[in-house]
Amino acid sequence: MPRSQTALEQCATRQWPCADDVAQRFVTLPHPGLAEEKHYQAVMRTLGFGVEFTDYMARASWEESAGWHDFKIKPYGPLSLDPAGAVLHYGQEVFEGLKAYRHADGSIWTFRPAYNAARLNMSNERLMIPQFPVEDFLGSLVGLVRADRRWVPQAAGATLYLRPFIFASEAFLGVRAAKRFEYGVVASPSGPYFAHGFTPINVWVERTHHRAGPGGMGNVKTGGNYAASFYAKSHAFERGYDEVLFLDAATNSRIEELGAMNVFVVMADGTVRTPALSGTILPGSTRSAILQLLDDDGVLTREEDIELAELWTGIENGEVVEMFSCGTAAAVVSIGSLTMGDKRVDLLGSAVAHRIYRELTDIQFGRVPDRFGWMYRLVEA
Numbered sequence: 001m002p003r004s005q006t007a008l009e010q011c012a013t014r015q016w017p018c019a020d021d022v023a024q025r026f027v028t029l030p031h032p033g034l035a036e037e038k039h040y041q042a043v044m045r046t047l048g049f050g051v052e053f054t055d056y057m058a059r060a061s062w063e064e065s066a067g068w069h070d071f072k073i074k075p076y077g078p079l080s081l082d083p084a085g086a087v088l089h090y091g092q093e094v095f096e097g098l099k100a101y102r103h104a105d106g107s108i109w110t111f112r113p114a115y116n117a118a119r120l121n122m123s124n125e126r127l128m129i130p131q132f133p134v135e136d137f138l139g140s141l142v143g144l145v146r147a148d149r150r151w152v153p154q155a156a157g158a159t160l161y162l163r164p165f166i167f168a169s170e171a172f173l174g175v176r177a178a179k180r181f182e183y184g185v186v187a188s189p190s191g192p193y194f195a196h197g198f199t200p201i202n203v204w205v206e207r208t209h210h211r212a213g214p215g216g217m218g219n220v221k222t223g224g225n226y227a228a229s230f231y232a233k234s235h236a237f238e239r240g241y242d243e244v245l246f247l248d249a250a251t252n253s254r255i256e257e258l259g260a261m262n263v264f265v266v267m268a269d270g271t272v273r274t275p276a277l278s279g280t281i282l283p284g285s286t287r288s289a290i291l292q293l294l295d296d297d298g299v300l301t302r303e304e305d306i307e308l309a310e311l312w313t314g315i316e317n318g319e320v321v322e323m324f325s326c327g328t329a330a331a332v333v334s335i336g337s338l339t340m341g342d343k344r345v346d347l348l349g350s351a352v353a354h355r356i357y358r359e360l361t362d363i364q365f366g367r368v369p370d371r372f373g374w375m376y377r378l379v380e381a
């Protein structure tokens with residue numbers, strides 16, 4: 001039986017206006033000083049992740065009287081913010097992450113942008129931030145990538161990472177939702193997320209700290225969830241681990257997410273499992289795409305609670321053969337081991353992760369037909 005679509009997947013599959021129809025929503029301002037050729041060449045040669053930024057950014061503002069207005073593509077640069085700006089005190093902010101991919105013919109595409117737009121609005125709703133129209137979201141990406149097209153890398157596997165965000169800018173210390181917000185999109189030319197490539201990572205199972213709890217904000221993309229995850233992540237990193245596996249806060253017994261990535265478990269009989277979207281797990285676009293790819297490949301998938309104890313025994317006795325995690329930034333990452341206290345189990349398999357990575361990135365980079373209609377063309381060849 002095919003899975004029923006989530007609300008985000010339904011929004012992603014709707015017919016949205018094409019790039020030319022939304023391109024004029026954001027007005028591109030003249031740039032007084034584009035990055036010099038030497039700097040540009042150096043950045044594109046040494047692609048990191050989220051370190052260097054492009055010439056432009058997208059911007060808009062919200063006020064009660066005007067709604068969202070002042071849609072601009074303008075020179076990248078610092079924002080001015082009142083020290084009493086609400087985001088600095090109460091963390092009222094949301095963000096998104098997606099990528100622009102250059103295809104062999106020179107055209108530039110992004111992956112399921114309406115999914116991200118719908119998720120941004122889900123996050124907005126939870127954090128009492130006004131809704132941002134999907135068409136304006138698309139317009140901001142089109143406008144920005146068209147202005148910044150030279151920053152979309154040619155190199156294999158490299159992309160222009162796009163980071164839309166909204167934060168409360170009202171200067172007010174009273175404890176309530178703000179009445180002034182800023183929208184922005186910045187772009188960062190990026191190489192592969194993990195410096196060591198497709199090497200399986202070593203994961204610390206975190207039993208003391210949680211990134212999200214029932215009724216909290218775990219299912220939306222807000223900075224606070226990341227702030228909550230850094231303590232465990234830093235300590236694991238100091239001990240030589242690459243990532244942290246978070247457990248559910250209610251029972252401390254079920255696996256939820258791997259840092260800021262969704263997690264998958266491959267069984268010896270070929271079934272692939274991932275934790276169900278229980279309310280504390282972020283509904284990843286990559287997670288959703290992988291479930292659809294596996295379905296389409298005839299693989300049995302199950303979204304369900306996954307008990308750590310059962311997972312651990314399964315790895316020990318060979319019922320579990322592989323684990324991997326996924327997200328836009330890294331695409332797919334194979335998991336090589338789990339460590340809990342002084343106990344460690346190793347996972348030797350990575351075949352499904354490799355295959356899914358290939359299938360997904362082949363679609364994203366236009367090497368195979370887009371049979372799901374996931375790609376959105378930002379710039380023509």
Ligand SMILES: *Cc1c(COP(=O)(O)O)cnc(C)c1O
Nearest residue numbers: 260261262282284285286327328
């Ligand atoms: C963004 C994010 C993911 C991955 O979502 P994608 O849409 O696949 O990039 C997973 N977990 C958390 C906590 C996230 O913030």
